[in-house]
Each structure stands twice: as structure tokens, then as C-alpha cells.
Amino acid sequence: MAETASPRFLRPLAAPGEDIGQAIAFDPSHPLALDSGKTLSPFTVAYMTYGRLNDAKSNVVLVCHALTLDQFAAQRHPVTGKPGWWDVLVGPGKPIDTNRFFVVCANVLGGCMGTSGPAEIDPATGEPYGLNFPLVTVRDMVRAQAMLLDAMGIGEILCVIGGSMGGMQVLQWAASYPERVVSAVPIATAARHSAQNIAFHEVGRQAILADPDWKDGAYQHFNTQPSKGLAVARMAAHITYLSELALQRKFDRNLQDRAEISFGFDADFRIESYLRHQGTSFVDRFDANSYLYLTRAMDYFDLAAEYGGVLAETFRGTKSRFCIISFTSDWLFPTAENKRIAHALNAVAANVSFVEIATDRGHDAFLLDEPEMFATVRGFLNAVASSRDVK
Amino acid sequence: MAETASPRFLRPLAAPGEDIGQAIAFDPSHPLALDSGKTLSPFTVAYMTYGRLNDAKSNVVLVCHALTLDQFAAQRHPVTGKPGWWDVLVGPGKPIDTNRFFVVCANVLGGCMGTSGPAEIDPATGEPYGLNFPLVTVRDMVRAQAMLLDAMGIGEILCVIGGSMGGMQVLQWAASYPERVVSAVPIATAARHSAQNIAFHEVGRQAILADPDWKDGAYQHFNTQPSKGLAVARMAAHITYLSELALQRKFDRNLQDRAEISFGFDADFRIESYLRHQGTSFVDRFDANSYLYLTRAMDYFDLAAEYGGVLAETFRGTKSRFCIISFTSDWLFPTAENKRIAHALNAVAANVSFVEIATDRGHDAFLLDEPEMFATVRGFLNAVASSRDVK
Numbered sequence A, B: 001m002a003e004t005a006s007p008r009f010l011r012p013l014a015a016p017g018e019d020i021g022q023a024i025a026f027d028p029s030h031p032l033a034l035d036s037g038k039t040l041s042p043f044t045v046a047y048m049t050y051g052r053l054n055d056a057k058s059n060v061v062l063v064c065h066a067l068t069l070d071q072f073a074a075q076r077h078p079v080t081g082k083p084g085w086w087d088v089l090v091g092p093g094k095p096i097d098t099n100r101f102f103v104v105c106a107n108v109l110g111g112c113m114g115t116s117g118p119a120e121i122d123p124a125t126g127e128p129y130g131l132n133f134p135l136v137t138v139r140d141m142v143r144a145q146a147m148l149l150d151a152m153g154i155g156e157i158l159c160v161i162g163g164s165m166g167g168m169q170v171l172q173w174a175a176s177y178p179e180r181v182v183s184a185v186p187i188a189t190a191a192r193h194s195a196q197n198i199a200f201h202e203v204g205r206q207a208i209l210a211d212p213d214w215k216d217g218a219y220q221h222f223n224t225q226p227s228k229g230l231a232v233a234r235m236a237a238h239i240t241y242l243s244e245l246a247l248q249r250k251f252d253r254n255l256q257d258r259a260e261i262s263f264g265f266d267a268d269f270r271i272e273s274y275l276r277h278q279g280t281s282f283v284d285r286f287d288a289n290s291y292l293y294l295t296r297a298m299d300y301f302d303l304a305a306e307y308g309g310v311l312a313e314t315f316r317g318t319k320s321r322f323c324i325i326s327f328t329s330d331w332l333f334p335t336a337e338n339k340r341i342a343h344a345l346n347a348v349a350a351n352v353s354f355v356e357i358a359t360d361r362g363h364d365a366f367l368l369d370e371p372e373m374f375a376t377v378r379g380f381l382n383a384v385a386s387s388r389d390v391k
Helices: A138-151 A166-178 A195-209 A212-217 A227-241 A244-251 A271-287 A288-300 A303-307 A335-347 A363-369 A372-385 B139-151 B167-174 B195-210 B210-216 B226-241 B244-249 B270-285 B287-298 B303-307 B335-347 B362-367 B371-387
Strands: A003-004 A022-026 A044-051 A059-062 A102-106 A157-165 A183-187 A321-327 A351-357 B002-004 B022-026 B043-050 B060-064 B102-106 B159-163 B184-185 B320-326 B350-359
Touching: A022 A138, A044 A138, A044 B362, A059 A138, A059 A372, A102 A138, A138 A166, A138 A288, A138 B159, A157 A166, A157 A372, A166 A183, A166 A288, A166 A303, A183 A372, A195 A227, A195 A244, A195 B244, A212 A288, A227 A271, A227 A335, A227 A363, A227 B195, A244 A271, A244 B195, A288 A321, A321 A335, A321 A363, A321 A372, A321 B184, A335 A351, A351 A372, B022 B139, B043 B184, B060 B139, B060 B167, B102 B139, B139 B167, B159 B167, B159 B371, B167 B184, B167 B287, B167 B303, B184 B371, B195 B210, B195 B226, B195 B287, B195 B362, B210 B226, B210 B287, B226 B270, B226 B362, B303 B350, B303 B362, B320 B335, B320 B362, B320 B371, B335 B350, B350 B371
Parallel strands: A059 A102, A059 A157, A157 A183, A183 A321, A321 A351, B060 B102, B060 B159, B159 B184, B184 B320, B320 B350
Antiparallel strands: A003 A022, A022 A044, A044 A102, B002 B022, B022 B043, B043 B102
């Protein structure tokens, strides 16, 4: 493999010269065997690091990102110009303290911020992969991350942490590489995608597939973009990220820039205007095919299925410490799904703590200023670090 | 006005010669003044009746239908060939006993089963209305129903009953015509559409508007149909009609006609296949513009807004008897919204009973075989009928 500061491939969503962080290109001597039976080679993993790796390489915190996020967990995002998606949690003196820990966050396989995915150029053809990119699973994402850490010379991970699809990766890490995972913090997640979760994803995918500009996935070739379909997909998904109460409190039935309803189909209500904005702004920063691939990976996630359908077997014999966090108003990955994980861990006498945080912000709470989450993560990380003598 | 057995207008969704029931065409001497300030004239109301009007005209039960339903509450639906949407509840010996009661059910204004709506021919132009049809509100729907009953020589309604958007009409009837409403049964509804409800509707509308075959609402003129957009809208809405538990119990992560996942975007999961079927079959029976209009009418519904924002004022002085029914697992119109109505009625010392029915079938429970709902409706109707000496 070759470490490159600036990998050379098409990134249609990032302006030329923009930084995607660091990247490692794995050459054909390091192929990635996928769950589908296919092999991806060569491939690239783009990532960011924050903090400094200590000499013992014992202070690594691997942060796993959710569906539409990326490797820019902290500091300023080079494309959007906004703070990283977990800048509230990751940084000097913050709960994931970069004065103490070496934080690694990689763009997932199938993503669209530098890691190999459907929007990137297929080296075999010189054209964007599109639907020729192989379907990837959460386990494949984790395999690629493991290869990244191998390439960085990192063995043990002090803590692997993430929310939502990031939490799925955390669980997969604990299941696939128990000997490398000192501790794991899955947040607002599940060990399997539920029927309702799959249903919402399928609506989003059908919205994209219905857009004639999708062109059977070859829109880059035709220089189009299924913007309308992707925006609808995002709008539907966005509702599921918020609680009914949060929507009511924030928007109620308030009108947008008008005193009266228009008796028409304009965005009369603030909630409509907000959703439309969520849809259109998403299109500027995310690739439609990548959205198809990553939602599919989440749908396919069913950790117990690898172990005869018994979730506890996934974790039998684990020495990792777990801290599971859920939010009371999260109806996408409700507390019950998170508790299922805790029960499975209890069944094999694993070291697990479970925290349900009272909030009305819904699923998105894991990205927000939630002091109890901060305190929980800080306390857990401190305890784990002390147990491993990480200063 | 003129009573016609078979009104003459374009009904693109019903095959020629198919029965849409009865219809009354209101000529220009009976215009309909709308909330928007516009006037609709001439216009038609299509409806069905079941049972026999007694000599005292005291046994009328007005059934109000939900968003995508129609006047065919009972017996065989002439277009779909399936039982009417409330055939479990309406018929001889059933809770709404047509041996005893005279049931009227009218297609709502803006609908697409014979009552004037965007899919019908605008008499002023000879072309389908499309977006030239005026926006209508739930109050406008109820006004049209009141004109229908006037035309039928019916004054007092023994009971007005309906679920979801039908429940909104019930509440509007009780608010607008308290002297005509002996009793009212709003089921699984709300006195206002919430921010989350508006959000889901807006997703559906944007899916339709994104479909190039929508053609700014003039698809009939171009002989196209925004089938893909309407199907996506239906899929998103359909998820909200079912509880998470019902989806899990019915579909779980079961695969559709295959033993293994396909590592692709086929409908691997039964829930996907089911949703796609819901989408495509809906397109065969419903008009896309009608869907836009009726979702908008629901969004605009806010009963208290007519009365200074105080819901109780809506019902002050009412002599109607109310029976409010909600379902534990309905997250679209949750018990809390139904209780709000009960509280408002209590605040003005109205005669109200409130029943929350334990079920895991979600919002759609009001359309299903729910014995406790049947018993509640039967008991309430019996009591009301007895009080009015209806045999």
C-alpha cells in the first residue's frame, strides 16, 4: 500500500484542491474481500486524525460516523465550512480529549468523501463506478477500517465509539475483532435494522430511483444528478431523526414569512421550509448512489445472523468493556433496541453499562449538545484509559 | 340543483359505465363559498347511502371518509371490487346497523371518486381543473356535505362518525353545525395537524412535484401520470399508518421469495415488496392532484384557530354527545391529540366519553377488525338512538 497525502480520484462533490484529510490507497497486494463474495481492489480509505498517537500506541479512539457524515468529526469541515459533526465531543479538553487521545475517523466504504465508493473512478474502466461498485456491508466497512489501522501500525483500540450507523460499526468491531477492542461505546443504534427502519430507507431509495436524472446510476456519465429524488429521500429520513415533540416545539404550526396560509402548495409552514432546505442542502454535499449503498448496508445489518440468530453468542468470551447509550425520544433506534444489546452482553457476563438519556431531541440527540452524554462518555473513557494506564 | 343518477364528467380512474353511486350536481343557483374566498360553482357531490331513511328522518348516520378513501364505506367497491373500507362496521346487524340507521357517505370535496376535485372537468374550460381547482379545507368539505344533506331534505344527523381526516370532518361538523349534530364520534384524529404530520405530507407532495410526469399538475392534458412520485408518496404515508410493532411482527427481516440477500437493490425484504405494492396499487385508484389537495386540507386543519386559539371555545354551548376513540399504538394521531379534544369538551361541560383502545396495529386500527371499537360504536349509537326514540 502507499500512503498519499492527496489521493487521485474523482470526487465530484469536493471542489478541486479541497482537503479530504489523509488517505491510504491499498494496492492490489492488499485486496478487500467483501461479504458479497466480491473483492475490491485497489481501494482507498480517506480519514482524519486528531491528537497525537502515544509511544505505546495505546491511546487510540476510533470514531465511526453515521450514514450521511464523514471523516471530519472535529474542527472545521473543509467542504461545508461548518464545525465537524462531533466537534462538541472531540477536541482538546472535550469528552473525547485530543490532548490525551489519538482520534481516528475514516470515511466509510461506499461513502463519498474520499474512501472508495460508487462516485469514485473505477480504476478498471476509468469511469465512475456507479452501480458497478460492489454492495458493501457494515462488516466490510469495519474490515476496511481494520486494514487502515493495520497500515497505521495500530493494533489495539482503546475505544471504538459512534452513533446510529456508527454504532453498528462499533458493534461489528466488538464482534469481529474482540481482541483489538478494549472498549466500545455504541450510541443510539441497534444490532439489526428493523422492518420500519428498512421501510423508511426503501422510500428514500425509491425516491432516488424514480428520478429520471438518476439514469440507472450512471448520472455522472450523463452529467446529471438525481437532485430531486435525493432531496425527497433526505426529507423523509430527516423526519425520523427528530422526535414528534421536538418538531412540535420547534415548528408547531408556525407560518414561514407570511401572516396567512396561501391556499396553495408553497411552503406555508416553517416545518415545510425547513424540510425543503434539509433536502436541497443535502444534495450539495452527498452522492445519491452513495446514499443507496449506505442505506442498503444498514438494512443488511443483523449482527446475530452471523451467530445463529442468538445475539449473545456474538459477544461470548469478550473482554471488551461496553457503554451503551440511548435516548428516550429516539424512535428510529429506540431504547428497546439498545437494551437488547445490553441484555445480550449481560447474558455472556460481559462488562457493560447502559445509560438512557432523557431528551426530547430524538435520534439526532447523539450529535447535539447533550451534557449527560458528554459526562457519560468522558467518565467511561477516563475509567478505561486509567485501567490501561493511558495518561 | 338537479339530482342525477349518473353525473356527466370525466372520471379518469373509473372505467366507463362503472357506478360511482349517487350524485347531486349543484347548479349556479347553489354556489359553494370556500374558505379561500373563492367560489366553486357548479359542483357535484357523489355519495352512497345504506339502509332506509325513516319517516321522521331521525336515523341518519353520516360517515366521513379518510384521505384516500371514498363514498363506498360498505358493500362491494365498484372500482376495486373489494369490500367497502368500513364494511366491518357498516351493514345489517353491524355496529352501524343499516337495518336501523340510514347511512350517508359522500366523497369529499377535492376527492377523485365523483365529487368535484382537481381531476374533474372544469365546466368553464371543458378541460380538467388540475391546479385551477381551488384549494379546499376540511370546513369546505363539511359545507358541501351540509348542502348535500339539505338537498336530501335531511336536517338533524343522529351521528356523524369517521376516522383520521374523517374525524377532522366530524369535529368540524360539531363546531360548524352544533344544532344539527345529535352525536359525534371522532376516531384516531386531532383538532389540528401537527408539525410532524405536516412534514410527512410535505414529503409526499414533494415526491409528486418532483415527478416530471406531473407536468405542473396538467398531466391529464398531456396524457401522463406522476405514478412514480405518487407511489413514493403513498409508501412514505403508509409507514405512518402502521405501528413499529405491527411492522416488526408482520415482516420482521423476512426475505421475499429468496433464501439470501441479493447484495443489490431488489426488494430483498418482504417489507420492501409490500411497500412497493402499496405504492403501485395506490396509483391505480387515486389521483395525484387530489392527493396534493387533500393532504393540504389536512395540514390546514386547526379547529381552534377559528376560535381565537382556544379549542374549548369551539364547542361552547354544544348539546351534542361525543364519543372519542383513540388507539394506543397510533403515532400519527396519538392518544394525546385525541385527549386534547376530550379535555376541551370537558372544559365546556359537554357530554363526552373517551375510549383508548389497546392495539398494536397503529393508525390503521380504525379500519380493521377491532372488537372494542365495534362494541364502543354499537353501544354509543344504541344509547343515542334510544335517547331520540329511534327504533
